[in-house]
Amino acid sequence: MGRLYERLCEDLRCLEGLKSCMNCGVCTAICPSAEFYRYDPRKICDTVQRADDESIEQLLKSDTIWYCGECMSCKTRCPRGNTPGLLIMALRKLSQEMGYFTDSEKGRQQFAIRRVIGDSILTTGYCMRPILVNPANHPEQGPVWEWVYNNLPEVMDKVGANYLKDGPGALRRIAPEVLSEINQIFQVTGGQDFFQLIEEFSKDKADEMCLDAGELGGDNAYFSEVYTKNSGNHH
């Protein structure tokens, strides 16, 4: 039993997610990811329960662990009460803690997520806001969304939102003292450090790839690379 395996076992989601697997395949049978990626949750459970550090390290450095969509459909069906999706979350956490995530194309995408979602949480109190869904990056949102996006205050007002204003209501501005509480929670619980870790490992990788990662936001070459790069070798 190796060091990586032991660290995985410290994560509750590994303990809850994988008690013992008998390789029956019910998870893979209905997994949305197994259907469209070269991905088999059953094999991941089997690899982890073998407790072999070399294979686990390989897994942590691979694209494989980043294919899951965390829909947790696997949990409903498993006859052994496992949740491969939770195990994936533990693997991803460890991959980021070890800096292995930057070894894979799909893992490197964590940088873009950290920059967009992470910063949005800390600076606005929302994971997702209309302004983040820029039609240029979201052609699939279609022309109606483009119209909404170009007329946000008017449209939001019409449907009863409290767009960027104080007080309760949809899309209200979240007060600075609330944001400071959220930031405090991130500070105390290790959320802030984890963001920092993703930043640092990503910047190292960006340097290695001779791409600029900037200090903030998505207006840099490394962000574009991880946000749009698809080698097509995933299916």
Place this chain on the structure above:
Amino acid sequence: MSEWGFTVIQTNQSDMDQMDRGLIAKIGNAEPSIFWCIGCGSCSATCTAAQFNNFSPRRIIQAIRSGQVKDIMGEVNKCLLCGKCQLVCPRHVNTRNILLNVKQIMGQDAI
């Protein structure tokens, strides 16, 4: 990638009702022992070729039986025809002969 930045992905799910049953029908006649396989994997474990490439006789029998034979010749050609698979098989499956038959049938089809 398209102007969208992504595309529709083909499913990996095997639609077992749409599989090619032609090959298994022919091989089943020539070498019925293909139906006896229980997927134990002893053939793949002993396989000489598998030491050097990712060839797996167990997987190939499985593929023929379920009709997933689109790219099968590439796989079959990895086999060295040494016959060790046949020696270790607990069900007396003549894997070597199955592969020979695939070559023959697919070769014929090609002509």
Place this chain on the structure above:
Amino acid sequence: MNKTIVIVGGGPAGLEAAAALGSSPHHVLILEKEHNTGGKLKNWHHLFPNFADASEILKSLEKSLPLNNSEIKYDCDVFKMEQMDGNLLVSLKSGEKIKADAVLLATGFDLFDAYKKEEYGHGIYKNVITSSELEGMFVNNSFPDQLKDGLPKKIAMVHCVGSRDKKAGNMHCSKLCCITGVKQAIELRKYLSKSSVYNFYMDLRMYGQHFEELYQEAQEDYGVNFIRGRVSEIAEISDGKLQVKAEDTLSGRPMKMIFDLVVLLIGMTPATSAASIAQSLALPKSGSGFLAPVHQHISANETCIPGLFLAGTCREPLSLQESITDARAAALKIIEWLKLKDNH
């Protein structure tokens, strides 16, 4: 001195135990909860692995019942037992109480209620049936119309339904469904010669005499297909056909397939009829809820209650042959125990 032995349950184990006790001087009273004996064997057509006629076997079991010292009471619901002066007092729902020097529990098993595997849609999709319902179709020769039109059919046999399944509340392996699935696959191939049959399994536990051979026959002589993967969900598509999803684990790919009929191989679960008896005596149960003997290896028929014995599937899933052997073993233990009781 002649004593009274009460056997709870007139299935194969109860009948065989009564037969084995026939040579003893004791009075044997079988309490059967239904109108007739035979238990679930009544509803079975042919038995694995040699396709023996179940009704013939039941007849011979009933025939060997000794007339001199045994008696059967029908429609008796035993719900409680108490220990009393070294004897057991058996209470029936009717209010009747019977004093017994020894009691043999041969209460059998319940079939797993397939509706608990919600994702398989039993009770919702009409072409999803259980192995026991299929057996009933063979007994009564009453197949649904859509199977009788002479066209080729696709049939799926789903193994491990409610067995080896924490989610369904049963961790245990019911061990007989594997061979039942192989037997019924062969029977379906015989009955519907143009049909193709696919067994979805995780492991095929061919532990008994001639089981593995039957599995091989199914593959070699009857062209039954075996796919290694547990079925994940069943959904009805138009015209009552069923879409089955599993992973073909040997090729590592998710798969789907359309079937005309799906047979769920349901396993044995602890009998609910034994639950109140066990509770009244604080009888321990095994992890999966079957009645627990004193010692699984060397005293499999004895319980921690003096004078109370177990036979057959009330203590674990057993085949008919094993149940019968077990019943004889229990009978022998009872005779030994009554002798000891006399000497004291």
Place this chain on the structure above:
Amino acid sequence: MEQEGKKRIWSEYQKEIADDHYFYVRSCIRQTFFPGSETTFLKILRDDLSRDVFEDARHTTCTGIGYHTDIVPFETIMTIAARHFALMTEAGYVNFVPSCVTSFGIYTEILDTWKHFPEMEAKARDYLWTATRREFKIPDNLSHTSDIIYRFRNELAELSGHRLVNKNDGKPLKVVEHIGCHYAKMFPKCGVGGAEFPAVLSGMVEAWGGEVIDYPERRHCCGFGFRQYLIKANRGYSLSNSKKKFESMQPYQPDFIVANCPGCAMFLDRWQYTIAEMEGITYDKSGKGIPVLTYEELAGLIMGYDPWVMGMQMHQISVEPLLDKIGIVYNKKDKYLGSKGQYIGVPQPPHFLLQ
């Protein structure tokens, strides 16, 4: 299909849903794409059903999207959840009602974790105190907003002026219901009807006169997959999973889709547009696409709310064909007007999808 069999399953999953006095928390995705649905929910609860719903302006995201894209650690999200419980406790409420299915899943997961690992709850209390000097009680009742509408489905049916019936032929409308994965797949006991045959939306549809379609891929995920949509390079996953669902439901010719998850409703709407533009395919006969509704919009429609005040103009798939089928009177001209009736431009028509 035997309805009795389903009813037997439903009877096993009858969760408790509080009757009044709700502490309401919003959904990031709902607010972004269909904020009018949240407005409608509050109006129905407060005005039509006279229930007390409290919203504290100091509540924030649950950080669920961060958690499920694996940038937010469990310790962090459970403390954010604890802060929301603290706001609820401070306001004197015990019934916690999130508008988002991802959030609902997060709260069920956290409460379950605390039950099995009390030391984690202690840790959450500790973290929260250190960070904010707040304390909390665990809610007595956790219900998703769709549970609440489900609870009042019969009352709403009595109050409503419309039925889910095609006014042209008098037949019930055929409805595809889509349940967000995190509603009950992780904890079937926490969802009305369980995970395999959830009743939360089908119960509404049936109470309001519609007919639910059980199509083979009913249980399949819409394909959001968090990182699989947020990152452009991964969106093929999202698109392809929705496509699989559309192909499976197409033969049943549904009149509309209703979803209880903010993300699902948006994706099932947008991906129909994308597929139409990419491949020239629609999944209905008219070429206009299958309208996708939130359950709040559906409730609002039968209650006679103005579709444009509910925000149904924000859908890419036009809802007018459905409104016409039900017989809802609406003002065509008002659809794209601003809040004061001013002209603010109109969306470009799509290339393939008909309007």
